Amino acid sequence: MENLYRENILDHYGNPRNQGTLENPDISCEWDNPLCGDVVRLDIRLTDGRVSEVRFSGQGCVISMASASMFTEEILGKTLEELRALKDEDVFEMLGVTLGPARARCGLLPLRVLQEGLARKGEEVTEPCEGQG
Numbered sequence: 001m002e003n004l005y006r007e008n009i010l011d012h013y014g015n016p017r018n019q020g021t022l023e024n025p026d027i028s029c030e031w032d033n034p035l036c037g038d039v040v041r042l043d044i045r046l047t048d049g050r051v052s053e054v055r056f057s058g059q060g061c062v063i064s065m066a067s068a069s070m071f072t073e074e075i076l077g078k079t080l081e082e083l084r085a086l087k088d089e090d091v092f093e094m095l096g097v098t099l100g101p102a103r104a105r106c107g108l109l110p111l112r113v114l115q116e117g118l119a120r121k122g123e124e125v126t127e128p129c130e131g132q133g
């Protein structure tokens with residue numbers, strides 16, 4: 001069964017969905033994995049309280065890029081409340097493969113970017129949403 005998931009991961013890596021950036025996004029954040037320096041950025045547009053458009057950009061390993069691509073499909077249409085409720089387990093379920101601790105960080109990078117972007121939304125933030133963790 002894991003083979004199917006692996007194929008799906010390779011498909012997203014080779015044919016990334018929703019890749020790019022958005023002009024004037026409502027949420028935008030860029031975060032990197034301190035272990036390797038790989039970067040993921042998410043730009044999100046909200047319409048009537050739901051994700052109406054989302055793009056990802058960055059560079060990284062197969063898992064982080066495939067996860068980011070899948071993640072954009074996963075969060076499209078979700079409300080802010082649903083975005084805030086997303087957990088690590090949801091990402092592991094989405095990926096469908098068992099990951100060791102280092103690879104888990106790769107897979108979770110898009111979620112971390114979203115969480116950081118959400119944390120800063122609505123606050124008066126003068127610094128760009130960038131960092132690592």
Ligand code: FES
Nearest residue numbers: 036038061064106
């Ligand atoms: Fe850098 Fe995977 S090796 S995010």
